[in-house]
Amino acid sequence: MTGNTKQMPKDGAFLPRDRNWQPPALAPAYKSSILRSPQQALLSLDNTLSEITGPVFGHSLLGRLDGDLIHNFARAGEAAIGERIIVHGKVLDEAGRPVPSVLLEVWQANAGGRYRHRNERYQASLDPNFGGCGRCITDEAGRYRFLTVKPGPYPWPNGPNDWRPSHIHFSLFGTGFAQRLITQMYFEGDPLIWRCPIVRSIPDRRAIEQLIALLDMENTIPMDARAYEFDIVLRGRRSTMFENRLEGN
Amino acid sequence: MAEDARRLKESASQTAGPYVHIGLMPNFAGIGGVYDSDLGSAMVNDRTLGERITVTGVIVDGAGAPLKDALIEIWQADAAGLYNSPAETRGAADPNFTGWGRCASHAETGAFIFRTIKPGRVPFIDGRPMAPHITFWIVARGINIGLQTRMYFADEMAANDADPLLLRIESRHRIRTLIAPREGDTYRFDIHLQGDRETVFLDI
Ligand SMILES: [Fe+2]
Numbered sequence: 001m002t003g004n005t006k007q008m009p010k011d012g013a014f015l016p017r018d019r020n021w022q023p024p025a026l027a028p029a030y031k032s033s034i035l036r037s038p039q040q041a042l043l044s045l046d047n048t049l050s051e052i053t054g055p056v057f058g059h060s061l062l063g064r065l066d067g068d069l070i071h072n073f074a075r076a077g078e079a080a081i082g083e084r085i086i087v088h089g090k091v092l093d094e095a096g097r098p099v100p101s102v103l104l105e106v107w108q109a110n111a112g113g114r115y116r117h118r119n120e121r122y123q124a125s126l127d128p129n130f131g132g133c134g135r136c137i138t139d140e141a142g143r144y145r146f147l148t149v150k151p152g153p154y155p156w157p158n159g160p161n162d163w164r165p166s167h168i169h170f171s172l173f174g175t176g177f178a179q180r181l182i183t184q185m186y187f188e189g190d191p192l193i194w195r196c197p198i199v200r201s202i203p204d205r206r207a208i209e210q211l212i213a214l215l216d217m218e219n220t221i222p223m224d225a226r227a228y229e230f231d232i233v234l235r236g237r238r239s240t241m242f243e244n245r246l247e248g249n
Numbered sequence: 250m251a252e253d254a255r256r257l258k259e260s261a262s263q264t265a266g267p268y269v270h271i272g273l274m275p276n277f278a279g280i281g282g283v284y285d286s287d288l289g290s291a292m293v294n295d296r297t298l299g300e301r302i303t304v305t306g307v308i309v310d311g312a313g314a315p316l317k318d319a320l321i322e323i324w325q326a327d328a329a330g331l332y333n334s335p336a337e338t339r340g341a342a343d344p345n346f347t348g349w350g351r352c353a354s355h356a357e358t359g360a361f362i363f364r365t366i367k368p369g370r371v372p373f374i375d376g377r378p379m380a381p382h383i384t385f386w387i388v389a390r391g392i393n394i395g396l397q398t399r400m401y402f403a404d405e406m407a408a409n410d411a412d413p414l415l416l417r418i419e420s421r422h423r424i425r426t427l428i429a430p431r432e433g434d435t436y437r438f439d440i441h442l443q444g445d446r447e448t449v450f451l452d453i
Contacts, residue, residue, distance in 0.1 A: 015255060016452070017259065017452060018258065018259065019452070021258055021259070021261060022259070022261055022262055022393075022394050023261060023262060023263070023393040023394060024393065025392070025393055025394070025396075027393060030264075030391070030393070031391075032264075032390050032391030033264075033391045033392070033393060034311070034391075035310040035311035035312050035314075035391070035442070035443065036310050036311070036316070036389065036390075036391035036392055036442050037391075037392075037393075037442070037443070038396065038442055038443065038447060038448075038450050039443050039447060040423075040447050040449070040450075042450050042451060042452035043414075043417060043418060043449055043450070043451050043452065043453075044451075044452045044453070045414060045417060045451060045452075045453045046374055046453075047374075047453060048371070048372075048373055048374055048379065048414075048453075049332060049336075049337070049371050049372065050324070050326075050332075050371060050379075050382070050384050050399075051384070051453050052336050053324075053332035053334035053336045053337050054324065054334055054336070054349075055324065055333070055334065055347055055348065055349035056334065056335060057288075061288075063283075063284065063285075065283075066283075066284070072283050073280065073282070073283055092257060093257075094255045094256065094257050094258065094259060095255070095256055095257075096256045096257055105272045105273055106272055107268065107269070107271040107272025107273075115268045115271060116271060116278070116279075116280055117267070117268045117270065117271055117278060118278075118279065118356075119267055119268070119318070120268070131271075131275065131280045131283050132271045132272075132280070133271050133272050133275045133280060133283055133284075135284075169263075169265065169266065169268075169269070169272055171265075171272060171273060175334075175335065175336060176334075176336060177324040177384060177386070178397070178453060180322070180386050180395060181259075181260065181262060181395070182262060182263065182264075182265045182269075182388055182395060183260050183261060183262055183263045184263040184264075198263060198264060199263075201263075201264075201393050202261045202263075204261075206258075207258065207260075207261040208261070210258065210260055210261065211260065211261060211263070232260045233257045233258060233259050233260045234259065234260070235259050236255065236257075236259075
């Protein structure tokens with residue numbers, strides 16, 4: 001029962017964010033949020049052109065290895081160390097329609113849980129062949145795909161013994177700047193997910209489950225790389241009268 | 250009803266964390282050779298139309314300390330008030346201006362800096378002109394969902410006084426948190442996350 005997309009105001013206002021689904025600014029168990037969370041009410045306003053428009057990025061931006069984190073920083077003939085995985089999925093809007101031409105930028109720790117960053121303090125080893133960044137742009141069906149190594153969990157200074165679950169950071173551009181989103185992808189079965197204060201800043205368990213990628217044996221390449229499937233949903237646009245009628249039937 | 254269009258829920262945001270530069274500004278982070286340059290680092294070229302300006306400031310936390318690990322993106326219209334976006338239907342924007350910039354807070358001072366042009370006016374939903382403004386989006390460690398706000402220009406007071414968004418701010422003294430004073434060609438826009446001078450953030 002999808003509406004006729006031709007009837008959609010392609011560039012209309014976005015649906016308001018569900019602030020009970022999204023994490024609140026202040027989540028005291030995540031200590032960094034205490035001094036960095038606005039305390040006044042947000043000013044709510046319907047979208048104007050300033051929010052409905054946004055930058056777009058063409059496929060010509062991409063280099064051949066941009067979506068291949070195993071090789072895009074590695075020396076010639078070498079490869080990053082770790083469990084080889086494919087991370088793939090679709091970018092959809094809230095109506096379930098695929099969103100093409102979305103720029104996805106990802107970053108992650110290496111297989112040992114170590115980031116290549118000057119502020120990183122963890123003693124785990126750097127991998128000389130792993131940089132930790134990648135990007136791609138969704139195709140007409142909203143699909144994206146990365147090749148990488150599974151990032152390791154890592155300890156972080158928050159509580160006395162907090163460990164981040166294995167995760168990949170995702171940044172997404174939709175068609176309007178108000179859709180701008182940064183999130184994190186977790187891995188099915190990781191017991192650290194439910195202990196993590198950053199994960200638990202999200203109030204609704206279903207919203208957390210939506211961030212957990214599932215092992216996808218169908219797209220696993222035998223003797224090569226396991227696949228994980230991860231769909232991401234961006235804010236949708238308001239529907240038309242026409243579509244309302246269809247969906248009301 | 251708008252709710253009918255919501256078969257799925259927007260993915261929950263998670264903090265960009267302290268290592269956001271690896272993904273969004275790898276050359277800045279010292280990870281060279283993967284991308285030619287960091288996206289959004291240059292907004293104007295020699296042929297961009299409009300008045301050259303600099304926008305700079307810091308983001309200040311509830312203890313008065315500048316954030317040194319934040320990432321800021323801005324989005325604005327060109328000098329004629331047109332957005333360089335497929336969703337712009339009023340005309341073709343300046344092809345030498347994307348309108349989008351990305352900058353990291355300086356690791357020691359916390360300062361961000363954008364070299365851009367002063368945007369033209371864009372109509373509000375009902376057709377009234379909005380005052381010239383730049384949209385800001387801020388992410389960092391400790392920020393669970395990107396913060397949205399706008400910068401307005403102190404030398405546009407007549408336009409600011411009639412701006413539909415600024416008119417919606419009930420505590421009139423908070424309007425000034427969105428207005429950047431000008432000195433030379435530089436506008437200073439400090440963003441306060443908490444306290445007496447907390448910036449007006451938007452749910453938009
Ligand atoms: Fe991380």
